Amino acid sequence: MTSSYNAGFDIGGTQIKYGLVDPEGRLAVKGKVRSPETMAGMLAVIGETWASLKKKAPGPIRACGFGIAGFYGTRERKILQSPNFPSLNGYPILPALRRTIDVPVRIGNDANMAAYGEFRHGAGRGVRSLVLLTVGTGIGGGLILNGKLWQGEGGFAGELGHITVNPDGEPCGCGRRGCLETEASAPRLVRRYRALSGRTEVTDSREVYLRAKAGDPDALASFRELARWLGIGIGIIVTALDPEKILIGGGVVSAGRLLLDPVVEEARRWSHPIPFAGCRVEKAALGNDAGLVGAAAWAGLRAGRRG
Numbered sequence: 001m002t003s004s005y006n007a008g009f010d011i012g013g014t015q016i017k018y019g020l021v022d023p024e025g026r027l028a029v030k031g032k033v034r035s036p037e038t039m040a041g042m043l044a045v046i047g048e049t050w051a052s053l054k055k056k057a058p059g060p061i062r063a064c065g066f067g068i069a070g071f072y073g074t075r076e077r078k079i080l081q082s083p084n085f086p087s088l089n090g091y092p093i094l095p096a097l098r099r100t101i102d103v104p105v106r107i108g109n110d111a112n113m114a115a116y117g118e119f120r121h122g123a124g125r126g127v128r129s130l131v132l133l134t135v136g137t138g139i140g141g142g143l144i145l146n147g148k149l150w151q152g153e154g155g156f157a158g159e160l161g162h163i164t165v166n167p168d169g170e171p172c173g174c175g176r177r178g179c180l181e182t183e184a185s186a187p188r189l190v191r192r193y194r195a196l197s198g199r200t201e202v203t204d205s206r207e208v209y210l211r212a213k214a215g216d217p218d219a220l221a222s223f224r225e226l227a228r229w230l231g232i233g234i235g236i237i238v239t240a241l242d243p244e245k246i247l248i249g250g251g252v253v254s255a256g257r258l259l260l261d262p263v264v265e266e267a268r269r270w271s272h273p274i275p276f277a278g279c280r281v282e283k284a285a286l287g288n289d290a291g292l293v294g295a296a297a298w299a300g301l302r303a304g305r306r307g
């Protein structure tokens with residue numbers, strides 16, 4: 001018997017990633033395309049991609065899931081606010097996608113989908129509760145509680161990048177200041193390194209990582225500072241939720257132990273010791289595929305229930 005597949009799309013600010021995922025979480029097909037700027041362009045690209053996925057699929061496609069950056073209201077069934085796609089704000093995207101895609105469609109926040117992907121097929125397999133933090137240009141989060149994705153009553157849970165960790169910190173895009181995202185994201189790491197070292201030619205976090213690896217004290221100090229703020233954020237999460245795992249994903253994770261060791265140390269310092277004793281802080285496993293794998297699995301879950 002041929003296996004069935006679920007399709008997943010991860011709609012990001014610069015790229016749309018997509019793929020077909022089998023029931024074990026393996027990607028049978030995967031690809032990416034540049035994100036168009038307009039809504040019409042976006043729907044056209046999704047339509048073309050869907051048609052080509054159907055052609056390439058080695059078996060039937062049961063459902064299709066979308067992870068989209070921004071606040072997706074589960075009650076309103078609309079994107080209420082998208083930092084990357086202002087044209088998505090208020091747009092009734094679900095009916096538009098349902099006109100294009102002839103299998104059950106489900107939409108979620110991209111970081112929530114990534115958390116679900118790690119839970120079903122990644123570093124969170126076999127646990128009942130986890131929190132994913134994706135640390136890159138911004139910080140996203142997703143919560144799995146009691147074996148289920150927790151989206152909150154309105155769909156807005158897990159915006160962990162906007163937990164206030166420093167009331168005196170830098171202004172954030174959300175209109176407040178000192179959010180976890182303004183203190184611990186990749187751009188902040190670079191800015192901190194530039195401020196400490198005076199090396200204004202350094203423009204990306206990978207370069208700071210390479211310098212830290214080579215022993216540059218300013219680069220190491222920049223990572224420790226990032227780890228401190230991340231540890232404060234994790235402390236709030238662990239103390240509030242008592243999860244089994246905290247998974248760290250996103251671009252900054254490529255720094256490996258250089259980041260993870262100080263993050264674990266700081267998380268221990270800022271968490272209540274009793275819930276922290278039962279919690280593991282680990283690297284996420286699915287990398288850039290987490291969002292599309294999770295969106296596919298999540299859409300498949302609903303389709304399976306119906307079916």
Ligand SMILES: [Zn+2]
Nearest residue numbers: 162172174179
């Ligand atoms: Zn914020």
